[in-house]
Amino acid sequence: MTDSRLAIIILAAGQGTRMKSETPKLLHHLAGIPIVSHVLATARELDAVHTVAVVRHERDLLVDVITEQLPDGLVVDQDEIPGTGRAVEQAVAALPADFDGDVLVMNGDTPMLDVQTLAGLVDEHRRSRASATLLSAFLPDPSGYGRIVRHTDDDASRADGSAGRVDRIVEHRDATDSELAIAEINAGVYMFGVSELRDLLPQLSTHNAQGEKYLTDVIELLRRAGSDVSALAVAESWLVAGINDRAQLSEAAAQMNALIIRGWQLAGVTVQDPATTWIDLKATLEPDVTILPGTQIRGATTIARSAVVGPDTTLVDCEIxxxxIVKRTDAELAVIGAGATVGPFSYLRPNTVLGAGGKIGTFVETKNAEIGAGSKVPHLSYVGDARIGEQSNIGAATIFANYNGIVKSHTEVGSHVRTGSHNVFVAPVTIGDGAYSAAGTVVRKNVPAGSLAMNVAPQRNLEGWVASHREGSAADLAAKRAEAAAADNSTTAAPVAPDSGE
Structure with a gap:
C-alpha cells in the first residue's frame, strides 16, 4: 500500500567528472541497466506517496530514464547554487504544501542499497521519533567520505561499534586531523521530518571549502536546536558504496554479480565458475540450467530448464x-529451440530463429534467418536473410548471397532439402521441398521441389600444362617423377597367362 506519509528525494544532479566519460555517470550500466535505474527501482518498491528526482547535468538523458521508471514522479532542475542542500531545498519546495510526513533522501549513485535496508531506516526514524535519522557505515579507509562526529561525553555503546549521539557530520575537506581518524562515515541517506527541512534548509550557506550548500549542515542545525539525531549503521558497507569512478563501478559490478549468481544457484541453477560468469539483472534462468565457465548472460535473456550454456559464450537478449546446448557462441536477439545445438564458434546475429532439435554448427554465421525444426547448418557457412524449412541439411561452406551491393534479398529453402558442399544461393531464390543440389553449385534460379540443381560444366584436364608453364619448378619435378614411376610400373608388370579354357 502507498505510504501516505513518505516522500522520497533522489539526488541525481551531479556531473560525475571522475568517470571521465561523455556518458553521464548515472547512466553507466551496472548488471545490464543504468546505475540510477537500480535506485529508481528501489524507490518504487517503497511505494511513497511522492517521489522527486533532482537533475542538472545531461538532464534530458536522465529524465528519459526517470520518467520511464517513475511516470508519476516529479523532476526538479537544480539551479546555479551548488550542493546537496540546495538540491533538497528545491525538491522540498516541489512537494505539495499540505504534505507533512517524512522525507527520505537518497543518492542516485548508490545502486546496491536495497529495500530492506531503507525500510529499516524508515522504521527506525519513526520508532525513535528523532528529528533526523541517517545511515552510516564503518570503513577501513574512510578517505573522501563525510565523518560522523558523535558526543564524546555519551558512554552509551552499540553492537555495531558506534557510541554516543550524532552531533554533526563533517565533510572530508573540512575535517580536522582528529576528525579524519573517525572510521564511521555518512552514507548520504537520510530521514527527516518535512517541517524541519522547510525551516532549516533556507538557513544553509555556502561558506565552506567547496562553496556549496551542504545537506549535512542540517544535522548541525538540528543539534544546535536541541533536536535528537540518530544514525543506523548498515550491516555491510558495500550496501551504501557510492560510484564515482570506473574503479568503483567495477567493484560494484563484481559485488552485484556475485549476489545475482548466488541467487540463481539457490534457485537451482548450476554455475560452475562464478568468477568467470556474468549474469545481468533482467536475465531469467529456470532450474537445472547449467552455466559453464567464461559465459555472459546479458540483457533480458531467458534460458529454459536443463539447457547447457558455455563455456566461453555470450548471449544478449536471447531465448534458449x-x-x-549452446557452446562457444556469440548470439544477440536470437531464439534457440528446445533440444537444439549451437556451436562451437558460432555467431548468431539478430533475428536468428533455430527450431527445436536444429543445429547451427562450427564457424557458422546467421542473420535474420529462420531455420526450421530438425534442420542443420553444420559448419563453415553463412545464412543471411533466409528461411529454411524442417529437416533440411545445408552442406559445408554454403553461402547465402543476400546482398548485391544495393539491396538485400531473401532466400527460401524448403523442408527435407539436401544441399551439397560449397554451394552459393544467389538471392532472391527459392529451393523447393525435397530438392537436392550438387557440390559446388551456384544457384541463381529457383529449384523445383524434388529436383537436383547442378552447374553443368565438364571438367577439363590440360595434360603437360605444368611442364610447359612451370618448367623446372618443384611441381614439374614431382610430376616427372610420378610419370617415370608410372612408366616403370607398366613395363615391369608380370604378363597374364592366357586362358587355357580348362
Whole structure:
C-alpha cells in the first residue's frame, strides 16, 4: 500500500567528472541497466506517496530514464547554487504544501542499497521519533567520505561499534586531523521530518571549502536546536558504496554479480565458475540450467530448464529453449529451440530463429534467418536473410548471397532439402521441398521441389600444362617423377597367362 506519509528525494544532479566519460555517470550500466535505474527501482518498491528526482547535468538523458521508471514522479532542475542542500531545498519546495510526513533522501549513485535496508531506516526514524535519522557505515579507509562526529561525553555503546549521539557530520575537506581518524562515515541517506527541512534548509550557506550548500549542515542545525539525531549503521558497507569512478563501478559490478549468481544457484541453477560468469539483472534462468565457465548472460535473456550454456559464450537478449546446448557462441536477439545445438564458434546475429532439435554448427554465421525444426547448418557457412524449412541439411561452406551491393534479398529453402558442399544461393531464390543440389553449385534460379540443381560444366584436364608453364619448378619435378614411376610400373608388370579354357 502507498505510504501516505513518505516522500522520497533522489539526488541525481551531479556531473560525475571522475568517470571521465561523455556518458553521464548515472547512466553507466551496472548488471545490464543504468546505475540510477537500480535506485529508481528501489524507490518504487517503497511505494511513497511522492517521489522527486533532482537533475542538472545531461538532464534530458536522465529524465528519459526517470520518467520511464517513475511516470508519476516529479523532476526538479537544480539551479546555479551548488550542493546537496540546495538540491533538497528545491525538491522540498516541489512537494505539495499540505504534505507533512517524512522525507527520505537518497543518492542516485548508490545502486546496491536495497529495500530492506531503507525500510529499516524508515522504521527506525519513526520508532525513535528523532528529528533526523541517517545511515552510516564503518570503513577501513574512510578517505573522501563525510565523518560522523558523535558526543564524546555519551558512554552509551552499540553492537555495531558506534557510541554516543550524532552531533554533526563533517565533510572530508573540512575535517580536522582528529576528525579524519573517525572510521564511521555518512552514507548520504537520510530521514527527516518535512517541517524541519522547510525551516532549516533556507538557513544553509555556502561558506565552506567547496562553496556549496551542504545537506549535512542540517544535522548541525538540528543539534544546535536541541533536536535528537540518530544514525543506523548498515550491516555491510558495500550496501551504501557510492560510484564515482570506473574503479568503483567495477567493484560494484563484481559485488552485484556475485549476489545475482548466488541467487540463481539457490534457485537451482548450476554455475560452475562464478568468477568467470556474468549474469545481468533482467536475465531469467529456470532450474537445472547449467552455466559453464567464461559465459555472459546479458540483457533480458531467458534460458529454459536443463539447457547447457558455455563455456566461453555470450548471449544478449536471447531465448534458449529447454535442453538446448549452446557452446562457444556469440548470439544477440536470437531464439534457440528446445533440444537444439549451437556451436562451437558460432555467431548468431539478430533475428536468428533455430527450431527445436536444429543445429547451427562450427564457424557458422546467421542473420535474420529462420531455420526450421530438425534442420542443420553444420559448419563453415553463412545464412543471411533466409528461411529454411524442417529437416533440411545445408552442406559445408554454403553461402547465402543476400546482398548485391544495393539491396538485400531473401532466400527460401524448403523442408527435407539436401544441399551439397560449397554451394552459393544467389538471392532472391527459392529451393523447393525435397530438392537436392550438387557440390559446388551456384544457384541463381529457383529449384523445383524434388529436383537436383547442378552447374553443368565438364571438367577439363590440360595434360603437360605444368611442364610447359612451370618448367623446372618443384611441381614439374614431382610430376616427372610420378610419370617415370608410372612408366616403370607398366613395363615391369608380370604378363597374364592366357586362358587355357580348362
Amino acid at each position: 529453449g529447454q535442453g538446448a
